[in-house]
Amino acid sequence: MTADKIKGPASYFPSIEKKYGRPISDWQALVRMHYPAKHMELVAMLKSEHGIGHGHANAIVAYTLVEDETPVPR
Template sequence: MVDKVVKGPASYFPSIEKKYGRPIHEWQALVRKALPARHMELVAMLKNDHGMGHGHANAIVAHTLAEDTK
């Protein structure tokens, strides 16, 4: 059996959950609640209101917005 390698923004999710103590679906809910804000406004919200680092915040926002456009 071959394990699927996670690439892109989702590759950050295990470390985000470990570092910030919340599951990804909760972070995505916060992002969706703040819509229709722009990408960088959402990143800034996660950084300023929740102390998240830029890379982690950007990964959550990018993945959430991409998921919602499918």
């Protein structure tokens, strides 16, 4: 039996948490605090204010924006 490999932005999460020492939920909370802002504005904020690399910042923002667009079932 093989486990499904994580794909897309979430595949970066283990290395983001290891490199920057904070859980993804913390980074997502920061992104959400800056709503409403455009994708690249949020990426720039993570890069300039928190020193996150472009690819990692983009992954956090992309995942968070998609997650927040998905309606929660009642």
